[in-house]
Amino acid sequence: xxxxxxxxxxxxxxxxxxxxxxxxxxxxxxxxxxxxxxxxxxxxxxxxxxxxxxxxxxxxxxxxxxxxxxxxxxxxxxxxxxxxxxxxxxxxxxxxxxxxxxxxxxxxxxxxxxxxxxxxxxxxxxxxxxxxxxxxxxxxxxxxxxxxxxxxxxxxxxxxxxxxxxxxxxxxxxxxxxxxxxxxxxxxxxxxxxxxxxxxxxxxxxxxxxxxxxxxxxxxxxxxxxxxxxxxxxxxxxxxxxxxxxxxxxxxxxxxxxxxxxxxxxxxxxx
Numbered sequence: 001x002x003x004x005x006x007x008x009x010x011x012x013x014x015x016x017x018x019x020x021x022x023x024x025x026x027x028x029x030x031x032x033x034x035x036x037x038x039x040x041x042x043x044x045x046x047x048x049x050x051x052x053x054x055x056x057x058x059x060x061x062x063x064x065x066x067x068x069x070x071x072x073x074x075x076x077x078x079x080x081x082x083x084x085x086x087x088x089x090x091x092x093x094x095x096x097x098x099x100x101x102x103x104x105x106x107x108x109x110x111x112x113x114x115x116x117x118x119x120x121x122x123x124x125x126x127x128x129x130x131x132x133x134x135x136x137x138x139x140x141x142x143x144x145x146x147x148x149x150x151x152x153x154x155x156x157x158x159x160x161x162x163x164x165x166x167x168x169x170x171x172x173x174x175x176x177x178x179x180x181x182x183x184x185x186x187x188x189x190x191x192x193x194x195x196x197x198x199x200x201x202x203x204x205x206x207x208x209x210x211x212x213x214x215x216x217x218x219x220x221x222x223x224x225x226x227x228x229x230x231x232x233x234x235x236x237x238x239x240x241x242x243x244x245x246x247x248x249x250x251x252x253x254x255x256x257x258x259x260x261x262x263x264x265x266x267x268x269x270x271x
Contacts, residue, residue, distance in 0.1 A: 034104055034232070034239040044082045046073045047089035047103035051182065053206030054263045056086075056108040068127075069107040069230075071259045076107075076246050092160035092180075095119045098233050105243060109202065109228040111162040121234040124247050125227030126256055127268045129200040131163065133217030134207050136189060142196050145219045149174045156189060156197040158182045163198040166224055200226070201268050227270070 038044055048056035048065065055067045065086055077084040087103045091110075098106050098120055112122050135142040141153060148155060153174040157163040158181060167176055177194055179185045182203070188194035190213060199207070207214040230247075232240055250256040251271070260269035 033236045035242060038080070038082060038104055042082065043085045044073075044077045044080055044105075045085045045087055045103040046076075047087045047094070047097050047106040047108070048073070049090050049108040050086075050088050052108050052202065053209075054202040054265050057206075066263075068259045068263045068265055069109055071262070072126075072250065072256070073107045075250065075255055075259075076105075076243070079246055079249075080242075090160070091158070094160075094231070098231055101233065104232070104239075106231045110231050111200075111226040112229055113162050113165070113226075115165070116231070119234075120231040121240055122229040122231050123240070123243050124270075125229040126247060126251070126270050127228040127260070127265065128225050128270060129202070129228065129268050130219060130225055131166070131223045132199050132201065132204040132219070133196045134186075134189065134199050134204060134214050135196040135217055136192070136213050137215045138213075139192075139195055139215070142217060145217055145223075148196055148217065153196070154188075154194040156185045156194040158185045158197075162226055163200075167198055170224075202265060205264055 048069065050056060050058040050065060052067065052069075056065060056069045057067050058065050070086070073084050073086070087097070089097045089103070089106060089108070094106055094110065095116065097103060106120075109127055110116065110120075110122070112125060116122075133142070133145065133148055141150075142148060147153070149171050151173045154177055155167060155171060155174050156177050156179055157167050159178050161182075164178055177188065179188060185194075185197045186207070189197050190211075196217060204216055208216060230243065232243060247256075250259075257266065257269050260266045
C-alpha cells in the first residue's frame with residue numbers, strides 16, 4: 001500500500017494552505033523556543049548528509065557543500081538574518097541528530113515516512129521522487145524493471161533509507177541485502193555481488209554523471225512516489241510555522257524552482 005504517498009499528499013496540501021497565510025516573523029520577535037536560541041547563538045545550524053548528490057553534496061575538489069538544500073538553507077539563513085552552520089548528518093543518525101538538537105533543522109531532502117513522522121515534524125514537501133534501479137552495463141540479468149523481482153536476483157539497499165522497508169514489502173522473489181552505507185551498496189553492484197541497487201532521482205543522476213559502469217533501470221509507470229521535506233524537532237510550533245512560511249515563500253517567488261533547475265532537479269520540484 002502506498003501509505004506514504006497518500007499521507008504525504010494530504011499533509012502537504014493542508015500545510016501549504018496554512019503556511020501561505022502565515023507571516024514571516026523576524027527571529028528577534030520571538031522570545032522563547034528554538035527561534036530565541038538561534039538568535040542568542042547567532043547562527044542557524046542545519047543538518048545535511050554531505051554525500052547526497054544534487055541535494056547536499058560535498059565537492060571532493062573544493063570541499064564545499066553544493067546542492068539544492070544547501071542553497072535553500074542559505075536562503076533561510078538570509079531570511080532569518082543568521083549565518084548558517086552546516087552539521088554533517090546521515091539518514092541513519094537523522095532522528096537522533098534532530099531530537100538531541102545537534103541542529104535546528106535537517107535539510108537534505110528527507111523522505112516523509114510514517115516511521116520518521118512519529119519522531120520528527122516535517123515541513124510541506126519541496127521535492128518528490130520515484131524509485132529507480134542502478135545496475136551495471138555488463139549485467140545481462142537485469143534488462144528492464146520486470147527483471148528485478150526474480151529468483152536469483154540480489155537487490156541492494158542502504159540501511160536507514162526509505163528503500164529498505166519499501167523493498168522488504170515489495171520484493172517477492174528476489175533476495176534483499178541491506179548495506180550500512182550507500183557506498184557499500186554501490187560496491188556490491190559494481191563488484192557483481194548484487195545485481196541492482198535502489199535509488200532515487202538525485203542519486204541516480206550522481207551515478208550516471210560520475211561513473212562509466214552504471215546503467216539506469218526505470219519503472220515503466222509510477223512505482224512509489226515519496227515526498228521529500230525538511231525536519232525539525234517536534235514541540236516548537238513557532239519554529240515550525242516559521243519554516244513553513246519560508247517553504248511557501250520560495251515556492252511562490254520562484255527560489256525553489258530556480259534552485260532545483262540549477263542542480264538538475266527541476267523534474268522533481270514540487271509546485
